[in-house]
Amino acid sequence: MSAGRYAPSPSGDLHIGNLRTALLAWLWARRSGRDFLIRVEDLDRVRPGSEQRQLDDLRALGLDWDGTPVRQSERLGLYDAAIARLHDAGRVYECYCTRREILEAPTAPHHPPGAYPGTCRHLTEAERVQRRSVRPAALRLRTDVASFAIEDEIHGTYVGAVDDFVLRRGDGVPAYNLAVVVDDADQGIDQVVRGDDLLASTPRQAYLAALLEEDPPTYVHVPMALNSSGQRLAKRDGAVTFAELSDAGVDVFALIAGSLGLTGSTPRELLESFDPAALPDEPWVFVPPLSSGR
Numbered sequence: 554m555s556a557g558r559y560a561p562s563p564s565g566d567l568h569i570g571n572l573r574t575a576l577l578a579w580l581w582a583r584r585s586g587r588d589f590l591i592r593v594e595d596l597d598r599v600r601p602g603s604e605q606r607q608l609d610d611l612r613a614l615g616l617d618w619d620g621t622p623v624r625q626s627e628r629l630g631l632y633d634a635a636i637a638r639l640h641d642a643g644r645v646y647e648c649y650c651t652r653r654e655i656l657e658a659p660t661a662p663h664h665p666p667g668a669y670p671g672t673c674r675h676l677t678e679a680e681r682v683q684r685r686s687v688r689p690a691a692l693r694l695r696t697d698v699a700s701f702a703i704e705d706e707i708h709g710t711y712v713g714a715v716d717d718f719v720l721r722r723g724d725g726v727p728a729y730n731l732a733v734v735v736d737d738a739d740q741g742i743d744q745v746v747r748g749d750d751l752l753a754s755t756p757r758q759a760y761l762a763a764l765l766e767e768d769p770p771t772y773v774h775v776p777m778a779l780n781s782s783g784q785r786l787a788k789r790d791g792a793v794t795f796a797e798l799s800d801a802g803v804d805v806f807a808l809i810a811g812s813l814g815l816t817g818s819t820p821r822e823l824l825e826s827f828d829p830a831a832l833p834d835e836p837w838v839f840v841p842p843l844s845s846g847r
């Protein structure tokens with residue numbers, strides 16, 4: 554099977570930048586004759602009702618998808634199985650560091666800023682027993698590279714840091730980088746179109762896919778929507794959701810299509826003029842209409 558996907562986190566309503574990325578993911582998938590899947594990434598920060606509203610908004614935009622959306626919270630066994638495989642291959646170790654300890658640890662010269670410095674990598678069993686009694690362990694991947702290259706349809710060859718990243722958090726929740734790789738492979742997803750804020754995490758994911766003997770998908774990291782100060786668009790920027798914009802009289806679909814230089818009144822119609830090479834390569838600056846004060 555060959556499929557693309559959109560994988561929202563149900564932590565709130567989608568804003569127009571998210572909807573634009575979803576439309577791009579749909580266009581990329583459908584243009585190449587792929588299935589299009591929705592995956593609800595609900596391992597973290599779930600806001601009640603937001604999954605349903607997100608799906609409703611995607612539908613209101615005219616997107617369709619194949620099968621029923623899957624939820625990560627219902628797939629915990631898959632993540633455990635992948636961690637067990639990595640563990641059996643000697644690739645997993647326990648980490649007891651707090652965020653603060655990581656920030657304050659001396660970093661080795663070849664470690665990029667923010668990379669895990671490897672504090673817990675070489676602990677003795679006695680040290681582990683002692684630290685386990687202080688706080689629950691996270692699980693980290695024992696990597697044997699410092700960086701990894703991926704191919705991206707927009708960014709070309711991109712090389713990024715790979716550190717001993719977290720596979721399972723101390724509270725037992727599978728980490729995003731693990732879940733996304735396991736799910737994309739399990740769901741037959743061979744095309745990942747998403748915001749370019751995730752480009753820097755992608756070498757980690759592709760490296761992990763290689764360890765799990767999965768082919769990495771084709772990556773397409775698309776420019777995102779920014780506010781007028783050049784920051785990533787957010788809910789606090791004003792009227793940015795489908796409902797808020799529609800209430801303000803905005804034709805959300807036409808606005809997004811226009812921002813992509815496309816014409817048509819349905820996603821299918823856009824497909825006719827959709828040419829990835831002609832897409833704007835700059836972020837889209839979105840200035841919300843004045844809100845009605847609600």
Ligand code: GLU
Pocket residue numbers: 559560561562594733746747751
């Ligand atoms: N759930 C992530 C987000 O909403 C997207 C993950 C992905 O597309 O890989 O930012």
